[in-house]
Amino acid sequence: MVLEINELTGGYSKEPVIHDISFKIEPGEIIGLIGLNGAGKSTTIKHILGLLRPHKGNVKVMDQTIENDVEAYRRHMGYIPEAPILYEELTLREHINMTAMAYGLTPEQVDQRKGPLLKRFRLEDKEDTFPSHFSKGMKQKVMLICAFIVEPELYIIDEPFLGLDPLGIESLIELMISERDKNRSILMSTHILATAERYCDRYIIIDQGRKIADGTLDELRTATGLHEGSLDDVYIQLTGGNSHEQ
Structure with missing residues (x-):
């Protein structure tokens, strides 16, 4: 298992932002982490990176926890933030x-x-x-x-397409697919669902700090009854009509 999150609850203060989030990423997967601004995507990523301490639950990367060995834990990850640093x-x-x-x-x-x-x-x-x-x-x-x-075994990419020109976006997509084919994994937070639909293997949808769905597009279509629906259609159905363009 590349990444394993178990009942993760946490945030920036005593009041949790995310609640009881659990999911796993296997080798060779591109996972889309989907949700509104403020849904809890960035908080989840910061917990995976070890920048926030969980209120409850735990995170493992390649079966390592940050409490056991900080350096070994982080060496399994590559991180690209939303804003270049x-x-x-x-x-x-x-x-x-x-x-x-x-x-x-x-x-x-x-x-x-x-x-x-x-x-x-x-x-x-x-x-x-x-x-x-x-x-x-x-x-x-x-x-x-x-x-x-x-x-690394796991790439964590936060809104990767912001600021990139179309050629840059295509180059990044090709690179991510190439890394997946080498059995490496990618967790990517994005608002651009039409692009994510083209190449993500699975989607984790977070709404109001809780995971509300986890599956392939076909599995999400079955769950919502939208058998020909796009990822946008499925997302709107699952979140009760909220648009992701907020």
């Missing part, structure tokens, strides 16, 4: 090298892996460029390169 005084090359040091990659591994990633995101001539010269989309691509160069 870069160091203005470091070039793209230095961001890659810093990530490699944090995850214990050898120089040979870095040289082997970075070329295809730089080419995929059209940054092969930008290695010595500082973030101040990057657009928001280019900064997002730097975050993606730094995460995917690690090749």
Whole structure:
């Protein structure tokens, strides 16, 4: 099991934001984490990353808990936040090298892996460029390169398509599918349901801090009776008519 969440309750204060959330991710799955802004998606992700302490329940990544070994737990994950977080005084090359040091990659591994990633995101001539010269989309691509160069068992991606141009979106989708084919797993939070419908294997829907559905699109269609429905249709039915565009 790549990720296992058991009855997770937690939040930022004594008052919980998420309640009794449980789900699992197997090797080689792309999972869409779906919900309104404020539904609890980011809170769930922060608990998986170990940035918040659960009120109740636990999280395991590759059968490791953060309480047992923080470093071993986090080395199994690569994280791409919604907003790029870069160091203005470091070039793209230095961001890659810093990530490699944090995850214990050898120089040979870095040289082997970075070329295809730089080419995929059209940054092969930008290695010595500082973030101040990057657009928001280019900064997002730097975050993606730094995460995917690690090749962890689990990628956690928060709203990955924000700021990316259409070519960047297609490049990311192709890369995620390639990683899935190598038996790695991806948990992705997104509002863009039409895109998620194209390639996610399964969907976890959170509403008002609780998991209300977990399954493939066909399973969710059966549960809602919308046998020809889109992911948008299914989502609206499950959440009682709320639109995800809030």
